[in-house]
Amino acid sequence: MTNKSVIQTENAPKAIGTYSQAVKAGDTVYLSGQIPLDPNTMEVVAGDFAAQTRQVFENLKAVCEAAGGELKDIVKLNIYMTDLANFATVNEVMATYFQQPYPARAAVGVAALPKGVPVEMEAVMVLS
Template sequence: MPRQPIATDRAPAAIGPYSQATRCGKTVFLSGQIPLDPATGQLVDGDIAAHTRRVFDNLQAVCVAAGGSLDDVVRIGIYLTDLGDFAAVNAVMAEYFSAPYPARSTIQVSALPRGAQVEVDAILAFD
């Protein structure tokens, strides 16, 4: 099955050798997003809630470029440098998703690119 890269200038450009997302059939795999401002390529200011909103805004932009929305997300991976931020990230996620929620894992990591505190990747599935 051929792979199709997905790209949009409404989300940060890839900072390495990867695509913002890749479509394979009816599934789209979104690369991890950190809280980069798409216009400047810099981390946004603010607390973990502001960072998480930027991450979900970036993911939403890639979903739209793929022909979908966050409503099409079936799985999310969340990576935090501090699991103490778990409740704040959950609260922001609830602003972007409603039941039935996507499957999810949340993993604490020692570090993320550019010193980010949060990164999120996702999988979209289309009927």
């Protein structure tokens, strides 16, 4: 695919595996999963689930901006949680980052996530 490019920013955590922070194909940007890592230290941020969820959104925001977009350009958001009891907290934090119309979304309970974190998010963004 000739119109494919890799998105990379120092404002989000470096990839901790064999993947890119995001890949742009045409006007669509596929954002890899982000966990609550501080991009400066590459350590999991301290705090409760809400604080860690905010860090994930900040990481996604940084990658969106590096790709030339904003969080509001996300059309699909997938959220993975190790405890679905945190669903309401995700909604509360998400409401501080998004306004209607909200992106399509999935919230999935999983057994474990990288580095033992409780939340990970990936997204698809369309640039206009």
